[in-house]
Amino acid sequence: MPGLKHERLCLPPVAGVDEAGRGPLAGPVVAAAVVLPAKGVPRGIDDSKQLPASERARLCARLRACAVVGIGIVEPDEIDTLNIHWATMKAMTLAVDQLAQALGGAPGHVLVDGNRLPRWNYAATAIVGGDAASRSIAAASIVAKHVRDTIMIEAALAHPHYAWERNKGYGSAAHLKALREHGPSPLHRRSFAPVAQLQLFCDEPRGAESFAQHAIG
Known part of the structure; x- marks a missing residue:
C-alpha cells in the first residue's frame, strides 16, 4: 500500500x-x-x-x-x-x-x-x-x-456503437470494429493513429453518410 x-x-x-x-x-x-x-x-x-x-x-x-x-x-x-x-x-x-x-x-x-x-x-x-x-x-x-x-x-449512452461502458475509450477489438463500421464520433481523438487512419474512410461518400447517420442517432 x-x-x-x-x-x-x-x-x-x-x-x-x-x-x-x-x-x-x-x-x-x-x-x-x-x-x-x-x-x-x-x-x-x-x-x-x-x-x-x-x-x-x-x-x-x-x-x-x-x-x-x-x-x-x-x-x-x-x-x-x-x-x-x-x-x-x-x-x-x-x-x-x-x-x-x-x-x-x-x-x-x-x-x-x-x-x-x-x-x-x-x-x-x-x-x-x-x-x-x-x-x-x-x-x-x-x-x-x-x-x-x-x-x-x-x-x-449517446454513442452506443463503441461499447465505451466496457472499454472506456481504449482500443479494444469491439471499439476498433465499431470505428471501422461507423467512423469516428465527435469524442474521438483524430490525431491518434487508429482514428486518423479512418479519416479517409469518413471522407468517402459512404463513410460520411454512415457517420452522419450515427451522429444523428
Missing part, C-alpha cells in the same frame, strides 16, 4: 496529482489533485489500477467528502491541438489550480506521478511509479480514474 514517506518530507499541505486517459482513442484526459485530511483518511487507498471499479467508486466518494480535491479535464479537440503530453500537463495544471482555489492558496508542495512536471510555479516533485509509492498520488489516481470512467459511461 502507498505510504506517506514522500509527504512527510514536504512543506504542507501536500497535494498528490495523477491523470487518467492518456492512451484511449476517445474521450478526455482527466487529472486530479488531492490533499488528504490529517485524520480520517479512508482505508484501502491504493494505485487505482490495483482496485476494482466498485472500490474506486466507493473511495472516490469518500475522498471527495473528506479531502480537498481539484479536477482538470482536457477534451479531445484540445488533445489533438496540443498533443497528449501537453494536454496531460494542462489537465494537471487545471487540477492544481482548482485545488489551490479550494485551499485559498497554493499547496506547500505537489507530488506528481511520472517523470515530468507541468510548466507551473508550484513547488513540485515528479515521482516515477508515484501512485504505488505516495498515498496522496494514489488518492488522486482513484479520483481521476473514476471521474473519467464515469464520463465515458455516460458518453456511451
